[in-house]
Amino acid sequence: MKRTHRYLDLSLVIMVSLLLSGCWSSKEIEDLGLIVGTSLDLETGAISSEEQREARYANRELLTVTNQLVTSETTVTGTKDGTPHQKAYKNVSETGDAVLPTLRNMLLKSDKHSFAEHSKVTIIGEDLASAINLQQLLDFFLRELEIRPSGLLLVAQGRASQTLETNEPTKIPAFQLVEMMSGHERTTKILPPMTIAKLEGKLYSDSSFLLQNVIAEDGEVKFVGAAVIDGKTKKLRGFLNESDLEGITWITGEGKGGLVKAFDEKSGSPIVYEILSMNSKIIPNVEEDRISFTIKIKSEGRIAEHWVLSDKTFNNEFLKKAEKIIEKEIERLVMKTLEKIQQEYQTDVAGFGNRMRIDYPKVWKNAKKDWDQIFSEVPITCEVNISIKDYGTSGD
Numbered sequence: 001m002k003r004t005h006r007y008l009d010l011s012l013v014i015m016v017s018l019l020l021s022g023c024w025s026s027k028e029i030e031d032l033g034l035i036v037g038t039s040l041d042l043e044t045g046a047i048s049s050e051e052q053r054e055a056r057y058a059n060r061e062l063l064t065v066t067n068q069l070v071t072s073e074t075t076v077t078g079t080k081d082g083t084p085h086q087k088a089y090k091n092v093s094e095t096g097d098a099v100l101p102t103l104r105n106m107l108l109k110s111d112k113h114s115f116a117e118h119s120k121v122t123i124i125g126e127d128l129a130s131a132i133n134l135q136q137l138l139d140f141f142l143r144e145l146e147i148r149p150s151g152l153l154l155v156a157q158g159r160a161s162q163t164l165e166t167n168e169p170t171k172i173p174a175f176q177l178v179e180m181m182s183g184h185e186r187t188t189k190i191l192p193p194m195t196i197a198k199l200e201g202k203l204y205s206d207s208s209f210l211l212q213n214v215i216a217e218d219g220e221v222k223f224v225g226a227a228v229i230d231g232k233t234k235k236l237r238g239f240l241n242e243s244d245l246e247g248i249t250w251i252t253g254e255g256k257g258g259l260v261k262a263f264d265e266k267s268g269s270p271i272v273y274e275i276l277s278m279n280s281k282i283i284p285n286v287e288e289d290r291i292s293f294t295i296k297i298k299s300e301g302r303i304a305e306h307w308v309l310s311d312k313t314f315n316n317e318f319l320k321k322a323e324k325i326i327e328k329e330i331e332r333l334v335m336k337t338l339e340k341i342q343q344e345y346q347t348d349v350a351g352f353g354n355r356m357r358i359d360y361p362k363v364w365k366n367a368k369k370d371w372d373q374i375f376s377e378v379p380i381t382c383e384v385n386i387s388i389k390d391y392g393t394s395g396d
C-alpha cells in the first residue's frame with residue numbers, strides 16, 4: 001500500500017513539474033525588436049544598382065518601408081552630461097518593390113527578431129498613395145496573421161517616415177499618433193479611427209472613403225483634415241482640410257463632440273457652441289429617375305463662450321438668436337464641403353450612395369457603376385436644427 005502511495009506521489013510531482021516548466025515557444029524579450037509602427041513611402045531617392053536592375057526588370061515602382069522598433073536597449077532611460085543619450089525607439093528602413101521581401105531584407109541589418117503583434121499604426125506617404133492601388137499595397141497587412149487588425153491606418157502629407165520621428169527622445173511617435181486619434185470624440189476635425197479590419201471592407205466595396213491625414217513639421221506631427229481615396233482606382237485623389245472635415249462630420253453625424261464657432265452679425269463677436277450630441281439623416285428622393293438628397297441635421301449643445309457684450313446669456317431672445325447663428329454656420333460648412341467633393345473631386349465620401357442602396361435598391365443597381373459621376377450632379381439641400389440646452393453658469 002505504501003509503495004502504491006509512493007508511486008502516486010512521484011507521478012504527481014512529475015505532472016506538476018511539467019505544468020511549471022513555462023512556455024515551450026517563449027521568446028526572450030532581449031532578443032526581440034517590437035514593431036510599434038510602420039511607414040510606407042514611394043522611393044524617389046538614390047537606390048543601389050541591384051535595386052535598379054530589379055526595378056527595370058519588373059517595371060515597378062519602388063517603395064521604402066520603415067519599421068519603428070522598441071527594443072530592450074531603447075527602453076533604457078538616462079542622461080549623460082545633462083542630455084539624453086538614446087531615443088526611446090529605433091527606426092529601420094529598407095527599399096524594395098514588394099512589402100514582405102523588403103521586410104525580410106531588414107534582417108540583414110538588424111540583430112533583433114522583429115515582432116509585429118504589437119504594431120499600432122501604419123502610415124502611407126502621399127506620393128505612394130497616389131501612385132499605387134491601396135488594395136495591392138496593403139495586401140500583406142490584410143493577409144498576415146501577425147499584424148493586428150486593430151492597427152490604425154493614416155495617410156501622410158509628404159513622406160510618411162517623417163511622422164515616425166520626434167524631437168523628444170523619450171517619446172515614441174507611433175504611440176503618440178494613436179493617442180492623438182483618441183481625441184476624435186472631442187472634435188469634429190478628426191475622423192473616427194480607420195483600422196485595418198475596417199479598411200478591408202472599404203477596399204472591396206468599390207466605394208470612395210476617407211483616411212485621416214497627418215503632417216510632420218520640425219519633428220512634430222499634426223492631424224490636418226482627411227485624404228480622399230477613390231473607390232475605383234483605390235488611390236489618393238486629394239485632401240480635405242480641417243473645415244471640410246467638419247462639414248463631413250455634420251453630414252455623416254458620426255461626431256461625438258466638438259465646437260462650432262460662429263459670429264454675431266451685428267457686433268462680429270464670436271459665439272462658441274459646444275456639441276453635446278449630433279444626429280444626421282441623409283434622405284434620398286427619386287422622381288422620374290431624377291435623384292436628389294436632403295440632409296437633416298439635429299444637435300443639442302451648450303454655449304461654451306460668447307463675446308457679445310450687449311446680450312445676456314440667460315435671455316431667451318439671445319439663445320434663439322444664437323441657435324440661428326449656429327445653424328447658419330453649420331449649413332455653410334456642409335454646403336462648402338459638398339461643393340468640394342461634388343465639383344472638385346467628384347467623389348462620394350459621405351455615404352450618399354449607401355443610402356441610395358438601402359432606400360432605392362433598383363435605382364442603385366443602375367446607378368452604382370457611374371455613381372461618382374452621377375453624385376457630382378445631384379442637387380442636395382441641408383436642414384439644420386440646433387437646440388441650446390445649457391449656457392454655463394455665467395450670465396444675468
